[in-house]
Amino acid sequence: MRDVYAIGVGITSFSRLDYPLTEIACYPALMAMKDCGIHKIDHVYVANMGASRLNRQTGLASAVVDSLSLTPAGAEAIENGPASGASAIKQGFMAVASGMNDVVMVIGAERMREVNNLDATDFVATLSHPLAEYIYGVTLPALAGMFTRLYMEKYGVTERHLAMVAVKNHANALLNPFAHLRQPITLAGILDSPEAMTNNPYVAEPLRFFDCCPVSDGGACIILACADVAKKLKKPLVRLAGVGQATDTLAVHERVSPTDLTAVKLSSQKAFRMAGREPSDVSVAELHDAFTILEIVESEEVGFFEKGAGHLALERGETQIGGRLPINTSGGLKAKGHPVGATGVGQAHEIVLQLRGEAGKRQVKNARVGFTCNFGGFGNNVVSLVFVRE
Amino acid sequence: MRDVYAIGVGITSFSRLDYPLTEIACYPALMAMKDCGIHKIDHVYVANMGASRLNRQTGLASAVVDSLSLTPAGAEAIENGPASGASAIKQGFMAVASGMNDVVMVIGAERMREVNNLDATDFVATLSHPLAEYIYGVTLPALAGMFTRLYMEKYGVTERHLAMVAVKNHANALLNPFAHLRQPITLAGILDSPEAMTNNPYVAEPLRFFDCCPVSDGGACIILACADVAKKLKKPLVRLAGVGQATDTLAVHERVSPTDLTAVKLSSQKAFRMAGREPSDVSVAELHDAFTILEIVESEEVGFFEKGAGHLALERGETQIGGRLPINTSGGLKAKGHPVGATGVGQAHEIVLQLRGEAGKRQVKNARVGFTCNFGGFGNNVVSLVFVRE
Numbered sequence: 078m079r080d081v082y083a084i085g086v087g088i089t090s091f092s093r094l095d096y097p098l099t100e101i102a103c104y105p106a107l108m109a110m111k112d113c114g115i116h117k118i119d120h121v122y123v124a125n126m127g128a129s130r131l132n133r134q135t136g137l138a139s140a141v142v143d144s145l146s147l148t149p150a151g152a153e154a155i156e157n158g159p160a161s162g163a164s165a166i167k168q169g170f171m172a173v174a175s176g177m178n179d180v181v182m183v184i185g186a187e188r189m190r191e192v193n194n195l196d197a198t199d200f201v202a203t204l205s206h207p208l209a210e211y212i213y214g215v216t217l218p219a220l221a222g223m224f225t226r227l228y229m230e231k232y233g234v235t236e237r238h239l240a241m242v243a244v245k246n247h248a249n250a251l252l253n254p255f256a257h258l259r260q261p262i263t264l265a266g267i268l269d270s271p272e273a274m275t276n277n278p279y280v281a282e283p284l285r286f287f288d289c290c291p292v293s294d295g296g297a298c299i300i301l302a303c304a305d306v307a308k309k310l311k312k313p314l315v316r317l318a319g320v321g322q323a324t325d326t327l328a329v330h331e332r333v334s335p336t337d338l339t340a341v342k343l344s345s346q347k348a349f350r351m352a353g354r355e356p357s358d359v360s361v362a363e364l365h366d367a368f369t370i371l372e373i374v375e376s377e378e379v380g381f382f383e384k385g386a387g388h389l390a391l392e393r394g395e396t397q398i399g400g401r402l403p404i405n406t407s408g409g410l411k412a413k414g415h416p417v418g419a420t421g422v423g424q425a426h427e428i429v430l431q432l433r434g435e436a437g438k439r440q441v442k443n444a445r446v447g448f449t450c451n452f453g454g455f456g457n458n459v460v461s462l463v464f465v466r467e
Numbered sequence: 468m469r470d471v472y473a474i475g476v477g478i479t480s481f482s483r484l485d486y487p488l489t490e491i492a493c494y495p496a497l498m499a500m501k502d503c504g505i506h507k508i509d510h511v512y513v514a515n516m517g518a519s520r521l522n523r524q525t526g527l528a529s530a531v532v533d534s535l536s537l538t539p540a541g542a543e544a545i546e547n548g549p550a551s552g553a554s555a556i557k558q559g560f561m562a563v564a565s566g567m568n569d570v571v572m573v574i575g576a577e578r579m580r581e582v583n584n585l586d587a588t589d590f591v592a593t594l595s596h597p598l599a600e601y602i603y604g605v606t607l608p609a610l611a612g613m614f615t616r617l618y619m620e621k622y623g624v625t626e627r628h629l630a631m632v633a634v635k636n637h638a639n640a641l642l643n644p645f646a647h648l649r650q651p652i653t654l655a656g657i658l659d660s661p662e663a664m665t666n667n668p669y670v671a672e673p674l675r676f677f678d679c680c681p682v683s684d685g686g687a688c689i690i691l692a693c694a695d696v697a698k699k700l701k702k703p704l705v706r707l708a709g710v711g712q713a714t715d716t717l718a719v720h721e722r723v724s725p726t727d728l729t730a731v732k733l734s735s736q737k738a739f740r741m742a743g744r745e746p747s748d749v750s751v752a753e754l755h756d757a758f759t760i761l762e763i764v765e766s767e768e769v770g771f772f773e774k775g776a777g778h779l780a781l782e783r784g785e786t787q788i789g790g791r792l793p794i795n796t797s798g799g800l801k802a803k804g805h806p807v808g809a810t811g812v813g814q815a816h817e818i819v820l821q822l823r824g825e826a827g828k829r830q831v832k833n834a835r836v837g838f839t840c841n842f843g844g845f846g847n848n849v850v851s852l853v854f855v856r857e
Contacts, residue, residue, distance in 0.1 A: 078566050097597065129546075129593065130519040133601070136548035136594035136717075139848040143717040149733050151712035152848060153554045156519075156544040158526035164543045168558060175565030176468050203519065204526035207487065211523070322541035327526075327533040343539050458529040458542060 082307035085113030091414030102186035160453030162421020163460035185422030222281030250408025257414030293414030319463030321347025356380035365452035421451035472697035475503030481804030492576035550843030552811020553850035575812030612671030640798025647804030683804030709853030711737025746770035755842035811841035
């Protein structure tokens, strides 16, 4: 297989965007082409989860390739729930690695503002088991709430640890001009004050409002290319060195241990193996913190910390910017936002900036190896990526 | 790139199916595993267009890989409108060709019975240009009707030619136990009799009822593998030798010539070039006859006949079983049915059977090279495949 490089990136604000889905997809693509100076694209992948239902649009990839005047380049949409973005990056990786294409554009885009928060919650719940979960009214916050309670009982995680994830990621988002929730929060304000129960009510106990990511619109783009193309450019070289994916049972209750996220563990192991790197080599990571508990658990399953020790590393400040392993420097899904189909591409965007030294005020010093974990379903289909600065 | 073989196939009836979408996807997968005797699958692609809107299900690939007990194998859904099936086969081809995977399962599945015909027409119309076509109420039959009228005026095609495609494909479907419309029709009955205007009314003039494919449920599966795996099996070897894709403007009115299907031409040229074959080498072809006119025009753009001569070859019986180049031996979308996401995989299923000599009463003698054209949007994203019996 050929080496694959991330040569260009672009992103929209993750927020409420007042333009059509096709444009949400095209804007970061234009930024990414400008970023690398390459305008000849062999193929386009578009990661998206909800266009058919939320936007009454199908064939989104065909619309995007036309709007960008890239016809007759081929194009497809990739759907893997909230992990659609990293799944699409994986397709782009294979297209370049196989020799089918030299330059592949991977876009993630979602426009969720069509629906209110209740409908958005129902829409996202359609990724659960249709007959064993969805028809009983289970939502993602509900699944995450039950998961969190079990985790607390087993490993000593507290509501304070959850809130610490939110405070950290909101602080990071303040340094990211593209983040959705650029709002400073404090433990005092969301947990300890008399107003906390009003400011930060329970959504699905023990998860509160500030433990849940927002519903966002947004788009992101990454352009992948073979070495011949990448090595002619002036930007620092970032190689997509490892790609791993694993699935788990669709229904959470069918898992041997409901507090294990086995697909996170397996997919990251595969990605590290392909990259020839270890978790301890990672300088900066974007984890899928749709709920605060997930950042803690993923940081363990990926191998950054021992099982049950993620919240202790968090307490010690190891995952802050300036700590041993900064996690979610972008603000994460929690504060940067979660336009579902775009999220995985947005994670890769942050890592490329970090490895190039272009992350501005949130820059991690000497970042050489970056990692992303994009989590589909409630952990039933996970894609992990390892990026290396060459 | 490594060689890629089609080692196993399976299919459901294309009809009205009374079981959930996940099962529509899994049934042909089980058939395909039984067909080749291989149960270790590295990756699963699921082609689907409408699950989110029609079935309130997302993350379909995760549901399928779990239901088939194939976890932790990776899985994604691929969407390219009605060409989703061949797009997914292309992903599977790359996964094996690149060396990422040795055995990849490609499933196409759609369950459209959730909606009535009016809603199905609206759903399919969402693949047109959102701002230049869809919002004005353009439907696919409307686009096809205007296209047909232009084609008639320019090339001398008549309603009788259109009806001849329908009669041929219904006759083929009678030989296919999995076809949706197993109903013999005659030119007398649908065109010449006094009852024709009642039996076969105009849908979008000059297209009549029998010029349009039905709305079907259905699933199909093809398993792809590398040479090491394929050459140990007992079935005749069928190689996926050529894969081509091309896009065109999303809005039909933006094309230089609205009667040219340029993406069909370009995608087939790419596929033939990769396969080292010519259109004249083809023994049997499945073309995307969602409307009868499309079979005629695609047979020209692919290079089987001169531009404007497709209807004359049809008249001479060249595209019947027993003719020089049988087209749509399965019954085609017209009579076999059109469960949109499954269609491209269903086309490949027919070609594999034909090249193996397993097509029963509709077998084309000495079939050595097979071709499929899967047409996304109204010709805006087309995937062509060339299969070769080794």
